[in-house]
Amino acid sequence: MDRAYxxxxxxxxxxxxxxxxxxxxxxxSPTVILLNAGLVHHVGPHRLYVELARQLAAxxxxxxxxxxxxxxxxxxxxxxxASDDQPVADIFAAMNFxxxxxxxRTYVLMGLCSGADNSxxxxxxxxxxVGAVLLDGYAYGTLGYYAxxxxxxxxxxxxxxxxxxxxxxxLLNPGEGEAMPGFARSFPPKKKIERELEQLVARGVxxxxxxSGGVDYYLYQRQFTDMFPSxxxxxxxxxxxxxxxxxxxxxxxxxxxxxxITRWLSxxxxxxxxxxxxxxxxxxxx
Amino acid sequence: MIPFYFGPSxxxxxxxxxxxxxxxxxxxxxxYPWGQEYLCAHRAFAVLARQLAExxxxxxxxxxxxxxxxxxxxxxxxxxxxxxxxxxSLDEIQAMVELRSxxxxxxxxxxxxxxxxxxxxxDVDRVVLWDPVFDGNAYLDELLDKPGHVTTSTAYRxxxxxxxxEIYDVLGFPLTPTLREAIRKIRxxxxxxxxRTMLLSTLDTRAxxxxxxxxxxxxxxxxxxxxxxxPIAWLEDREFGSxxxxxxxxxxxxxxxx
Numbered sequence: 001m002d003r004a005y006x007x008x009x010x011x012x013x014x015x016x017x018x019x020x021x022x023x024x025x026x027x028x029s030p031t032v033i034l035l036n037a038g039l040v041h042h043v044g045p046h047r048l049y050v051e052l053a054r055q056l057a058a059x060x061x062x063x064x065x066x067x068x069x070x071x072x073x074x075x076x077x078x079x080x081x082a083s084d085d086q087p088v089a090d091i092f093a094a095m096n097f098x099x100x101x102x103x104x105r106t107y108v109l110m111g112l113c114s115g116a117d118n119s120x121x122x123x124x125x126x127x128x129x130v131g132a133v134l135l136d137g138y139a140y141g142t143l144g145y146y147a148x149x150x151x152x153x154x155x156x157x158x159x160x161x162x163x164x165x166x167x168x169x170x171l172l173n174p175g176e177g178e179a180m181p182g183f184a185r186s187f188p189p190k191k192k193i194e195r196e197l198e199q200l201v202a203r204g205v206x207x208x209x210x211x212s213g214g215v216d217y218y219l220y221q222r223q224f225t226d227m228f229p230s231x232x233x234x235x236x237x238x239x240x241x242x243x244x245x246x247x248x249x250x251x252x253x254x255x256x257x258x259x260x261i262t263r264w265l266s267x268x269x270x271x272x273x274x275x276x277x278x279x280x281x282x283x284x285x286x
Numbered sequence: 287m288i289p290f291y292f293g294p295s296x297x298x299x300x301x302x303x304x305x306x307x308x309x310x311x312x313x314x315x316x317x318y319p320w321g322q323e324y325l326c327a328h329r330a331f332a333v334l335a336r337q338l339a340e341x342x343x344x345x346x347x348x349x350x351x352x353x354x355x356x357x358x359x360x361x362x363x364x365x366x367x368x369x370x371x372x373x374x375s376l377d378e379i380q381a382m383v384e385l386r387s388x389x390x391x392x393x394x395x396x397x398x399x400x401x402x403x404x405x406x407x408x409d410v411d412r413v414v415l416w417d418p419v420f421d422g423n424a425y426l427d428e429l430l431d432k433p434g435h436v437t438t439s440t441a442y443r444x445x446x447x448x449x450x451x452e453i454y455d456v457l458g459f460p461l462t463p464t465l466r467e468a469i470r471k472i473r474x475x476x477x478x479x480x481x482r483t484m485l486l487s488t489l490d491t492r493a494x495x496x497x498x499x500x501x502x503x504x505x506x507x508x509x510x511x512x513x514x515x516x517p518i519a520w521l522e523d524r525e526f527g528s529x530x531x532x533x534x535x536x537x538x539x540x541x542x543x544x
Binding site for chain 1: 287288289290291298300302322325328329332353354355357360435437439440441442455457458459528
């Protein structure tokens with residue numbers, strides 16, 4: 001069942017809470033929050049978030065999709081000063097709203113692109129976050145990455161020129177993050193992210209990284225392990241859907257993505273009983 | 287803005303209501319385009335709704351059945367169903383607030399739906415046709431001719447057997463044989479017998495709308511046609527993953543309706 005809400009300061013944030021139709025939401029399951037992918041409003045790219053929310057609700061999860069300030073149906077930020085920290089304030093407001101409205105105590109954050117970046121930030125900042133699904137989240141160059149990137153583009157000298165420019169910029173501005181080749185998004189320094197991932201793992205936060213073939217900053221399955229060798233992998237799962245594009249525009253790729261996420265969530269957070277999927281078939285026993 | 291669900295409980299539609307700051311008896315229902323164009327245009331529609339509310343209108347925008355936050359799957363959508371959704375939204379806004387006039391604003395396929403409903407309903411006194419689809423075949427060509435945008439899927443096999451034809455997935459939005467056939471029938475003549483009409487083009491030149499303007503004139507529709515250049519609301523800007531905000535065009539819609 002979907003219900004729409006206005007919440008937050010001045011009730012300017014807009015979201016939709018999807019709850020299980022037949023059975024009450026499992027009290028001990030975290031509530032899943034879906035975060036905007038760039039400027040796409042809360043239905044998600046190609047309606048991905050609506051389909052995902054309804055399938056997760058059929059498994060007993062409550063799922064909240066909402067728009068950050070200034071995106072989709074939500075009002076613009078109330079103060080001009082609102083800046084990089086606005087998404088953090090908005091997600092805090094969503095969690096506080098869900099605590100009051102749906103008695104949620106713990107959360108799994110999920111998002112694509114900027115939604116993955118915001119999921120990471122909140123996971124670090126708030127201990128109510130017990131899991132995160134990061135679609136095309138942070139990534140950094142490795143030996144294996146650069147070998148593949150430049151081998152694929154061996155006939156493209158422009159890549160070599162861009163590489164030198166980027167490294168020069170990184171040398172001149174050591175405090176800033178590194179922009180990966182071929183992509184406009186800048187990531188925080190790798191050491192910062194690595195340290196934060198170690199903190200999250202130590203806190204018991206479960207993390208699921210899924211990279212698509214639509215970004216050229218992630219090029220092989222083991223790149224994550226090579227990027228962060230010190231991060232213990234027991235709490236982390238990484239998948240690389242090489243055939244999918246960045247927004248999973250094809251039906252088959254979206255179905256595969258949704259299946260992977262629902263399975264991971266069920267394995268990670270439904271541990272005390274068998275669960276059955278919406279079609280009445282036994283899908284997984286943990 | 288107040289978000290809410292309305293309509294029959296099993297088939298609820300998602301609505302977004304913007305209220306004017308003062309007392310007003312004027313209402314506007316906004317009709318989205320379809321598919322990827324809907325996702326792109328959502329941003330401009332949210333801005334338009336706020337501008338219209340500031341100009342003194344009660345504004346309702348809504349997602350058609352099987353799209354956006356509304357109930358249903360994409361396979362269940364059809365033009366006849368969405369036309370009923372427009373009518374349901376007109377009934378809903380008039381049940382929510384007392385109105386003395388109500389207008390429809392439709393973009394692309396939403397303009398065709400708005401025109402059909404405006405022609406039938408005496409309570410609609412103005413209609414804005416924004417980059418309207420008035421040649422169904424040309425519109426289908428636009429949807430289906432983009433490399434990489436259209437695929438078929440084995441997941442549709444059962445639905446295809448029921449539909450009796452192939453279902454195309456257009457960037458995540460299923461285009462069924464039923465929907466294709468209904469779209470194919472859209473012609474300029476559908477735009478006759480309308481109340482006062484504004485034709486706003488942001489992409490094509492006025493010459494591109496010549497068949498539609500001829501139909502409006504033949505049908506003796508009281509109309510004005512304007513071309514306002516600017517960002518295209520319903521086409522994806524790869525930089526942002528969303529459509530643009532045609533500031534001048536939105537301002538003209540608000541001025542004309544006011």
